[in-house]
Amino acid sequence: MTTKLFLNDKFILLLILINAVTIFLSGFEMSLGNRFTLALTDNLITVLFITELIVKFKEFGIKGYFNSNWRKFDFILIALSIPSLIAFIGNLEITNLSFLLVFRVMRIFKSFRFLKFIPGIEHLIKGINRALKASVFVFIGFIIYIFIISILSFYLFKGVSPEHFGNPLNSLYTTFKIFTVEGWYEIPDLITHNLTPTTSFFTYLYFIFVVISGGIFGLSLVNSIFVDAMVSDNNDTLEIKIDLLEKKIDKLLYKNKRL
Structure with a gap:
């Protein structure tokens, strides 16, 4: 019992x-x-x-x-x-x-x-595992890009905004936050508060580039590859079924021609 x-x-x-x-x-x-x-x-x-x-x-x-x-x-x-x-x-x-x-x-x-x-959890886990394998190099590339931008930002703004870029770790966290489009306009505003108009202009251009390249195109690319890999199993199954159906139709047509 x-x-x-x-x-x-x-x-x-x-x-x-x-x-x-x-x-x-x-x-x-x-x-x-x-x-x-x-x-x-x-x-x-x-x-x-x-x-x-x-x-x-x-x-x-x-x-x-x-x-x-x-x-x-x-x-x-x-x-x-x-x-x-x-x-x-x-x-x-x-x-x-x-x-x-x-x-x-x-x-x-x-x-x-x-x-x-949870119903279908095994299928979901397989999809996530497949997506991680398919997008691993994209993830690595994106992480390297975040690292490069964070180091560059550290050297550019460590003296102007030590609370955000005072050391490489703070700079890495701030860069990641900007990539997620969180505080992307607040941080540049704080940095340019005491800068000259010309320096402020180029600072804004720099952060616009960072947001577009990492926050919009970068994250969108990672998301699209990850999602596409997750649903690819369903597409593969459908393609196999379609191929089998086409073969059966071809056999039926061939038999009809012989008759």
């Missing part, structure tokens, strides 16, 4: 949903009694997930269990929640240890198990 229960996807989904609601509610201000009840429920579900893990180890064997990528994913997420369980059992939360915050955050990852129950 226990084995069947923990092999039932609907039961596991129910536990994941309850766990997600528990974690959500624990973020609100409440009495110590209610907070303890939520923590107890959360850690009890972790125990049930560990029980599920043990049951599936016995059912499939350790090697058989790890043959499935989803079960590997489940194992990682369950393992990440164990330190929080240990902290709860050992009553470590009464101490002021900073690493306990990490334990509490890690338990949230259990909710990611909900992903595998």
Whole structure:
């Protein structure tokens, strides 16, 4: 009975949903009694997930269990929640240890198990994987371009706007923000506030070039290649079906001619 229960996807989904609601509610201000009840429920579900893990180890064997990528994913997420369980059992939360915050955050990852129950998720993941492979060189090229522009901007404006371009890391973040068309006009306005009209003019031209080349054309190119690669599987399937249909039609026409 226990084995069947923990092999039932609907039961596991129910536990994941309850766990997600528990974690959500624990973020609100409440009495110590209610907070303890939520923590107890959360850690009890972790125990049930560990029980599920043990049951599936016995059912499939350790090697058989790890043959499935989803079960590997489940194992990682369950393992990440164990330190929080240990902290709860050992009553470590009464101490002021900073690493306990990490334990509490890690338990949230259990909710990611909900992903595998989304209809068509495997097809979506395959599409994303295919899109990443197809656009990897475009991504690398775009990152290199951001890096070059950020270094150039650092040397040009580090003295004028140290809060945005004071060091290469700040410059990289500011450049990325401009590429996403976020603050693309505010930052040039701040930089040109105390500059001469001629210098301001060329500064504006520089940022217009950056926005057009990176923010408009650059991101559009990356997005179009990524999306095209994601849907290419559907196009390939349709092309194969059309080819098979054409072959069947050709055979029928050939038979009719012989008759």
